[in-house]
Amino acid sequence: LMQLVMTDEAFHHKFGKIWADRTIPKLDAEEHAIIEDWAAHCFQTLLFNLVAPHQMRPVYEKFGLDPDKVMEEFQLIATDEHRRENMKES
Numbered sequence: 551l552m553q554l555v556m557t558d559e560a561f562h563h564k565f566g567k568i569w570a571d572r573t574i575p576k577l578d579a580e581e582h583a584i585i586e587d588w589a590a591h592c593f594q595t596l597l598f599n600l601v602a603p604h605q606m607r608p609v610y611e612k613f614g615l616d617p618d619k620v621m622e623e624f625q626l627i628a629t630d631e632h633r634r635e636n637m638k639e640s
Contacts, residue, residue, distance in 0.1 A: 552623070552627055553627075556627070560638075604617050604618075604621060
């Protein structure tokens, strides 16, 4: 499941890059400011919502997941070079 989510997110990222490359250079100053503010808002939202499984222990436990095991799996996926290369290609 995690691999599918990461692949899906990679597609979103790729589309965003294509959109930005084709759109941002054509924006006027006002439109550019709107997009820039939106991007900053998205970044801040994601940054402040990064929560390690240990910090969400009750949520993971409610669904029968061991937070320590979840964190271990996150680290394996994040450091698995083969998976990272596959995500780049996706």
